[in-house]
Amino acid sequence: MRFESVKPLEENHYRILDIDGKVINQEKLPNLTDDQLLYLYRTMLFSRTIDEKALSYQRQGRMLTYAPNLGQEATQVGSAYAMEKEDWLVPAFRELGAWLVRGVPLKNIYLYWYGNEWGSHMPEGVKVLPVSVPIGSQFQHAAGIGIANNIKGEKNVVVTYIGDGGTSHGDFHEAINFAAVFNAPVIFIIQNNQYAISTKRKSQTKSETLAQKALAYGIPGILVDGNDIFAMYSATREAIERARNGGGPTLIEAYTYRLGAHTTSDDPTLYRDDKEVEEWKEKDPVLRFKRYLLNKNLISEEWEENLKKELEEEVVSSFEAIENKSDTEIEDIFKYHFEKMPPQLEEQLREYKDFLEGGK
Amino acid sequence: MANILNIVQAVNQALENEMENDPTIVVYGEDVGLEGGVFRATAGLQKKFGEKRVFDAPLAESAIVGTGVGMAINGLKPVVELQFMGFSYPAFNQIISHVARMRNRSRGRYTLPMVIRAPYGGGIRALEHHSESTEALYAHIPGLKVVIPSTPYDAKGLLIAAIRDPDPVLFLEPKRIYRAFKQEIPENAYELPIGKAKIVEEGEDLTIISWGAMVREVQKASEMVKEKGIYPEIIDLRTISPMDRESFVESVKKTGRALIVHEAPKSFGPGAEIISVINEKAFLHLEAPPTRVTGFDTTFPLPRGENHYLPSPERIAKTIEDLVKY
Numbered sequence: 193m194r195f196e197s198v199k200p201l202e203e204n205h206y207r208i209l210d211i212d213g214k215v216i217n218q219e220k221l222p223n224l225t226d227d228q229l230l231y232l233y234r235t236m237l238f239s240r241t242i243d244e245k246a247l248s249y250q251r252q253g254r255m256l257t258y259a260p261n262l263g264q265e266a267t268q269v270g271s272a273y274a275m276e277k278e279d280w281l282v283p284a285f286r287e288l289g290a291w292l293v294r295g296v297p298l299k300n301i302y303l304y305w306y307g308n309e310w311g312s313h314m315p316e317g318v319k320v321l322p323v324s325v326p327i328g329s330q331f332q333h334a335a336g337i338g339i340a341n342n343i344k345g346e347k348n349v350v351v352t353y354i355g356d357g358g359t360s361h362g363d364f365h366e367a368i369n370f371a372a373v374f375n376a377p378v379i380f381i382i383q384n385n386q387y388a389i390s391t392k393r394k395s396q397t398k399s400e401t402l403a404q405k406a407l408a409y410g411i412p413g414i415l416v417d418g419n420d421i422f423a424m425y426s427a428t429r430e431a432i433e434r435a436r437n438g439g440g441p442t443l444i445e446a447y448t449y450r451l452g453a454h455t456t457s458d459d460p461t462l463y464r465d466d467k468e469v470e471e472w473k474e475k476d477p478v479l480r481f482k483r484y485l486l487n488k489n490l491i492s493e494e495w496e497e498n499l500k501k502e503l504e505e506e507v508v509s510s511f512e513a514i515e516n517k518s519d520t521e522i523e524d525i526f527k528y529h530f531e532k533m534p535p536q537l538e539e540q541l542r543e544y545k546d547f548l549e550g551g552k
Numbered sequence: 553m554a555n556i557l558n559i560v561q562a563v564n565q566a567l568e569n570e571m572e573n574d575p576t577i578v579v580y581g582e583d584v585g586l587e588g589g590v591f592r593a594t595a596g597l598q599k600k601f602g603e604k605r606v607f608d609a610p611l612a613e614s615a616i617v618g619t620g621v622g623m624a625i626n627g628l629k630p631v632v633e634l635q636f637m638g639f640s641y642p643a644f645n646q647i648i649s650h651v652a653r654m655r656n657r658s659r660g661r662y663t664l665p666m667v668i669r670a671p672y673g674g675g676i677r678a679l680e681h682h683s684e685s686t687e688a689l690y691a692h693i694p695g696l697k698v699v700i701p702s703t704p705y706d707a708k709g710l711l712i713a714a715i716r717d718p719d720p721v722l723f724l725e726p727k728r729i730y731r732a733f734k735q736e737i738p739e740n741a742y743e744l745p746i747g748k749a750k751i752v753e754e755g756e757d758l759t760i761i762s763w764g765a766m767v768r769e770v771q772k773a774s775e776m777v778k779e780k781g782i783y784p785e786i787i788d789l790r791t792i793s794p795m796d797r798e799s800f801v802e803s804v805k806k807t808g809r810a811l812i813v814h815e816a817p818k819s820f821g822p823g824a825e826i827i828s829v830i831n832e833k834a835f836l837h838l839e840a841p842p843t844r845v846t847g848f849d850t851t852f853p854l855p856r857g858e859n860h861y862l863p864s865p866e867r868i869a870k871t872i873e874d875l876v877k878y
C-alpha cells in the first residue's frame with residue numbers, strides 16, 4: 193500500500209511524472225481518457241490565465257489585492273479532480289485551480305477579489321465553502337462537515353486545503369484530531385508552497401516533513417510531489433476512496449512552490465532570491481504536464497496558442513462584466529446579517545439613506 | 553537632519569529607541585524579522601538587534617500572545633505584533649484569560665509588562681477581515697489598557713509609554729493613516745502619558761470625541777462647518793481604556809453638546825461608554841442629546857461597500873449641524 197511504502201518520515205515524494213513529463217511510475221498512472229487529460233490541462237492553463245490577467249489588472253489599478261496561485265496549479269487541479277459531484281470542497285484562499293474544477297464561476301472569483309460579497313455566493317449545487325481568510329479556521333469546518341456525514345449516514349467526502357504556515361495554527365491540530373477521533377471522511381491537503389508570506393517552511397516547524405504530522409493523529413499521511421498532476425490526482429483519489437468506505441481522514445502534503453508573490457501587496461525580493469525562483473520554474477507543473485501531453489501527441493504548440501487566446505478572451509470578458517458594475521448595494525450591507533433585520537439595523541439603514549438623499 | 557516621520561516610521565523608531573535602552577525587550581510576530589513586517593513597522597530591527605531579540609513567529613496568534621505571557625513572567629518585555637486586528641481573535645483567550653488577569657489573580661506576584669501591537673481599522677480597500685475596528689471588545693476587558701494614536705508624534709510617545717508601562721497594553725495602529733502624513737518629532741525616546749486625551753482643536757459650539765483614523769475625518773468636517781460659523785472642540789481620546797473622562801466632561805460642560813465619531817459599530821461601541829460618562833457627570837450642562845456618528849451594526853463590508861460604512865466628513869458635518877441646531 194502506498195501509504196505504507198511512502199513513509200512520510202523519509203523525504204520521499206510520491207511521484208508519477210518526472211520533470212520532463214516522463215512516466216516513472218507506470219503502475220500508478222491514472223486511467224484517464226484523452227478528453228479528461230485535455231480538460232485537466234485546459235483548467236491549469238485557465239487558472240494561470242486568470243492569475244496573470246488579475247495581476248495585470250491590479251497593476252493597472254483595475255483590481256484590488258489579489259493572491260495568485262501561480263505554480264500550484266497541479267496541486268489543486270489534480271486533487272479537486274479526484275472528487276465526485278456530491279463531495280464538499282473547503283478552501284483556504286489560494287485554491288483557484290480547485291474552485292474551477294468544482295464549478296465555481298470565474299465571475300464569483302473575480303467579484304470576491306474585487307471586493308464584493310456576492311463573490312462568496314456560490315451557485316446552487318456547487319458544494320464549495322467561501323474563501324476562509326483567517327488561517328486554519330476552515331479545517332474545523334471541513335471536519336464538521338465530515339462528522340455530520342457520518343452522523344447522517346451520507347457517503348460524500350470533504351476535501352480541504354491549508355498552507356504550510358497554517359500547519360502551525362491550533363486550528364490545524366484541533367481539526368485533524370476531531371476528524372480522526374470521529375473517523376470523519378475528510379482529506380486534509382497541505383499546500384506546502386515553501387512560504388507563509390516571508391516566513392520559510394523551516395521556520396514553521398521542526399518536523400522534517402509536514403506529512404509526518406499524520407502519524408501523531410493516527411491517520412495515514414503522504415508526501416506528494418505537488419507539481420505532478422497525476423500524483424496529486426492519484427493520492428487524493430485513493431484517500432477519497434478510503435474515506436468514502438469508512439476509512440477515515442488522510443493528510444496529504446503537496447510539496448510545491450509559490451512562483452508569484454504572496455499577494456499583490458507583497459515584495460518577495462525581500463525574502464527570497466531569483467535563483468531559487470528560477471530553479472522552481474524548471475519544475476513548473478504546467479510545463480511538466482505539457483511535456484507529457486506533447487510526448488503523447490495529444491497537443492501541439494499551435495493548439496496551445498489557440499487555446500490560450502480563447503481562454504484569455506473568456507477571462508477578459510468575465511472581468512469586464514464585473515468591472516464598474518460591482519459597487520455594493522447599500523441594502524446588501526444590512527440585510528444579510530439575520531433572517532429578519534432587527535430594528536436597530538433598520539434604523540441605521542433608514543438614517544443613512546436619508547442622509548444620502550438629503551444631498552450631502 | 554530633521555526627524556520627519558509618518559506613523560509607521562514613528563512606530564519603528566519607538567521600537568528601535570527602546571530596544572537600545574532596554575535589553576529585555578524582544579519583538580516577534582508573523583513576518584516581523586527578515587521582512588520587517590507586512591507594513592514594515594519592524595524593518596531593520598532584526599538586522600540591528602539580532603535574531604534572538606527580533607524574530608519571525610510560527611503562524612499562531614494564540615502562541616504569539618501566550619508565549620509573551622511566559623516571557624514577561626520570566627523577566628523579558630515582549631512587544632509582539634499581530635499582523636492585523638482581524639487576526640487577533642485566535643489570541644483572545646490568552647488576552648482575556650491571562651494577559652489581563654495575571655496581576656490581579658496572583659495579587660501582584662506576577663505582572664505582565666508586555667505590549668501587543670496590531671494595525672486596525674478600515675479605509676484601505678483591504679481583503680476580508682483586514683479592516684476590523686473592534687477596540688470595544690478589548691476595552692471591555694478589565695486589566696487591559698487599549699491605546700490608539702492618530703499622529704506620528706503620539707504614536708512614538710505612546711508606544712514608548714506602553715513599553716515602559718508595568719501592565720499589558722494593546723496598541724492599535726490606524727493603518728489607514730500609517731503613511732498619510734509626516735511630522736517632525738524628537739529623534740530620541742520620549743513618553744506621552746497613557747490615559748490622557750488631547751485637545752486637537754479648541755472650540756465653543758460642541759465637543760467632538762474621536763480617535764484613530766477618524767480624527768482626520770473629524771478635522772475635515774470641522775473645516776466644513778467652520779465656514780458656517782460653527783466651531784467644534786475636537787478631542788482625540790488616544791487611550792480607549794482607561795479613558796480620560798475629565799477631558800471630555802470638562803469640554804462638554806463648556807459646549808453643552810457632544811458628538812462621538814468612531815468607525816467601530818454603533819451598538820455597544822466605545823461611544824456608548826462615553827455618553828454614559830457624559831450623562832453621569834455633565835447631564836445638567838447638556839443642551840442636546842449626545843450623539844454618535846459611527847460604523848453600522850454590520851460586518852465591515854468588502855471594499856466596494858466600505859465607503860458607505862466609514863463615517864465620512866460629510867456625514868459628520870451634517871450631524872454637527874443638526875446637533876448645533878437642536
Ligand SMILES: Cc1ncc(C[n+]2csc(CCOP(=O)(O)OP(=O)(O)O)c2C)c(N)n1
Pocket residue numbers: 286325326327328354355356357358359383385387388389450454582611613635639642
Ligand atoms: C489567523 C491569521 N493570521 C494571520 C493572517 C495573515 N496571513 C495571511 S496569509 C498568511 C500566510 C499564510 O501562509 P500559508 O499558510 O503557508 O499559505 P500561503 O499563503 O502560502 O498559501 C498570513 C500570515 C491570516 N490571514 N490569518
Ligand SMILES: [Mg+2]
Pocket residue numbers: 355356357383384385386387388389
Ligand atoms: Mg505557504
